[in-house]
Amino acid sequence: MTKAVLFDLDGVLVDACDWHYEALNRALKEVAGYEISRQDHETTYNGLPTKVKLKALAEKGLVQESDIERISELKQELTVGVIEDLCTVDFSKTQLMARLKKEGYKLACVTNSIRKTARLMLKNSGVLEYLDCVISNEDVCNAKPHPEGYIKALVMLNCLPQNAIIVEDSPKGIQAAKLVGAKVVEVANATEVNGGMKL
Numbered sequence: 001m002t003k004a005v006l007f008d009l010d011g012v013l014v015d016a017c018d019w020h021y022e023a024l025n026r027a028l029k030e031v032a033g034y035e036i037s038r039q040d041h042e043t044t045y046n047g048l049p050t051k052v053k054l055k056a057l058a059e060k061g062l063v064q065e066s067d068i069e070r071i072s073e074l075k076q077e078l079t080v081g082v083i084e085d086l087c088t089v090d091f092s093k094t095q096l097m098a099r100l101k102k103e104g105y106k107l108a109c110v111t112n113s114i115r116k117t118a119r120l121m122l123k124n125s126g127v128l129e130y131l132d133c134v135i136s137n138e139d140v141c142n143a144k145p146h147p148e149g150y151i152k153a154l155v156m157l158n159c160l161p162q163n164a165i166i167v168e169d170s171p172k173g174i175q176a177a178k179l180v181g182a183k184v185v186e187v188a189n190a191t192e193v194n195g196g197m198k199l
Contacts, residue, residue, distance in 0.1 A: 009110075013090075093127050096195045107132055144175070164180075165185055
């Protein structure tokens with residue numbers, strides 16, 4: 001019996017993958033004179049926390065270790081600006097959330113984004129009020145593809161993995177979800193997550 005539905009954020013509840021990509025590249029270019037190609041983003045970096053991406057770039061000698069904090073802070077500032085400009089109420093998502101709540105499900109969001117930008121996206125898109133908990137990368141020691149975030153959410157929801165559904169889009173998120181032992185619904189993008197969605 002399904003008792004809880006857990007959602008990823010970027011690419012599932014909000015189409016924000018490009019926002020993060022553009023904000024990070026602007027910060028990288030300003031501080032380090034480097035940009036991540038679209039192909040490298042899709043195949044290597046998509047779904048990872050910003051600092052994990054930056055550490056990987058530093059290991060390859062593409063950015064200086066000493067610049068990581070500065071790039072990360074600038075990226076977050078740019079992301080907040082983009083969210084405030086572009087993120088608006090998504091009625092297809094609020095319709096889905098309202099239906100799931102009415103049917104008695106507990107709802108959560110588990111994301112590799114930081115808490116501030118995650119909650120801002122959820123609030124602006126109209127989804128936050130329906131969620132029983134939000135787990136950001138600041139709430140765990142191990143980000144996806146590690147399953148810690150989903151495990152923590154299930155504990156908070158008092159729900160066994162076999163009674164949960166996890167909705168994910170990225171390979172790293174799907175890997176984390178499968179490790180939990182819940183039913184995993186894979187989507188291509190946020191447009192597939194809507195009021196008529198079958199779980």
